[in-house]
Amino acid sequence: MLVQRVVMPSSPLESWTVLGEDAAPVEPIERYLAYLTDTERSPNTVKAYAHDLKDWFSFLGVRGLDWREVRLEDVGEFVAWLRLPAAARSGAIAVLPSLEHH
Template sequence: MLVQRVVMPASSLESWTVLGDDDLPVEPIERYLAYLTDIERSPNTIKAYAHDLKDYFTFLDGRGLDWREVRLEDIGEFVAWLRLPAPAREGKVMVLPSVEQHVSASTVNRKLSALSAFYQHASRHGGGPGRVADHLGSGGATWWMEAIPAPHQ
C-alpha cells in the first residue's frame, strides 16, 4: 500500500489517499479522507491519518481480516504489530525482548485515535463497521489504550 498526495478536482484542495496493491484507492479509507478534506481538516492531519490507516489496512491484509469484522483482540494485535520493526512486521526476522519498541506510546495513541475516528465515521455513514464500533463509545482511543496493556519491559 502507498500513501499518495492528491488535489481535489472540484476545489483544488490538497488531500491524501491510500492506494492498494492494485494502485486503486482503498475505498473505505478514501471515503473517510475525502470527508476530512470536505470539512477542511489540515492536509497534515489528513496525511497523518492516511499513513495511520495504511498501516492498519496493511496489518489487516497480512492477517486476512476484514476491517468491518475485527475484534478488540485484533486491535490489541495491531498495537503489538506497530511496536515491531518493519522487517519483523513482515515476518522476516524474530525480535528479541531487549529490542526497543519501533513506535512510541504517543504514536500508537495517535494511530488508535485515527482508527476511532475512521470507525465512527463509517458507523455514521453506513460503512458497516461491525463489532468495532460497539467498542469505541465516546472514549475512542483513550478507551483502547486503557484496554490494551503496554508490554513488560
C-alpha cells in the same frame, strides 16, 4: 500500500489517499479521507490519518482480517505490531523478545 498526495485540477484543495497493491484507492480509507477533506480538516491532519489507516489496513492484510469484522483483541495485536521494527512487521524476520520496541 502507498500514501499518495491528491490535488484536484479544478480546486486548490489538497488531500491524500491510500493506494492498495493494485494501485487503486482503498475504498473505505478513501471515503473517510474524503469526509475529512470535505469537512475542511487540515491537509496535515488528512495526511496523518492516511498514514495511520495505511498501517491499520496493512496489519489487517498480513493477518487476513476483514476491517468490518475486527475484535478488540485485534486492536491490541495491532498496537503490539506497531512496536515492531518495520522489517519485522511482514514476518520476514524473527524478532527476539529482548529486542527494544520500535
